[in-house]
Amino acid sequence: MNYLGIDTKQLQGVADRLNQLLASYNIYYQNLRGFHWYVQGKSFFDLHKLFEQYYNDAQEEIDDIAERILTIGHNPDGTLHKYLDKTEIPESRNLLSDQEMARHILHNQAELIKSMREIIKTAASVEDEGTVDVVSGMLSKMEKKAWLLNTWSDNRGKRMPNPT
Numbered sequence: 001m002n003y004l005g006i007d008t009k010q011l012q013g014v015a016d017r018l019n020q021l022l023a024s025y026n027i028y029y030q031n032l033r034g035f036h037w038y039v040q041g042k043s044f045f046d047l048h049k050l051f052e053q054y055y056n057d058a059q060e061e062i063d064d065i066a067e068r069i070l071t072i073g074h075n076p077d078g079t080l081h082k083y084l085d086k087t088e089i090p091e092s093r094n095l096l097s098d099q100e101m102a103r104h105i106l107h108n109q110a111e112l113i114k115s116m117r118e119i120i121k122t123a124a125s126v127e128d129e130g131t132v133d134v135v136s137g138m139l140s141k142m143e144k145k146a147w148l149l150n151t152w153s154d155n156r157g158k159r160m161p162n163p164t
């Protein structure tokens with residue numbers, strides 16, 4: 001039964017973009033885990049904890065994205081090689097300073113934000129309001145995370161590039 005009331009073929013473009021977001025989110029998740037383990041120095045307690053909060057949120061969001069793809073009648077990618085193939089954000093090296101870690105995560109978040117906005121536009125164009133709703137909720141939360149991290153960076157006297 002087509003419980004959506006939208007032809008699933010019309011949702012192929014939305015599913016493709018969601019799979020791209022899923023791929024990038026998985027790399028973002030792993031970048032955060034690496035930074036959580038490797039952060040050192042005066043910022044250890046701040047960033048060790050913050051990165052843990054961010055990857056725990058990312059884990060839930062990854063599940064929400066994958067299950068949204070299933071809900072709209074398509075298949076979420078589930079392998080690391082597909083994620084590496086489709087991701088729009090790079091894997092980060094772990095041996096970075098706290099400021100560099102913050103900059104890398106801000107850039108990752110900026111890419112995710114861009115990708116979410118594109119999904120919202122694509123989903124709205126085929127009247128897939130459910131996807132618009134799911135991704136809009138993630139978008140505003142990710143924007144807040146980027147603001148918090150950007151503010152933390154500024155407070156340490158070195159302005160980070162605007163994540164746009």
Ligand SMILES: [Fe+2]
Nearest residue numbers: 036037048052
């Ligand atoms: Fe831990």
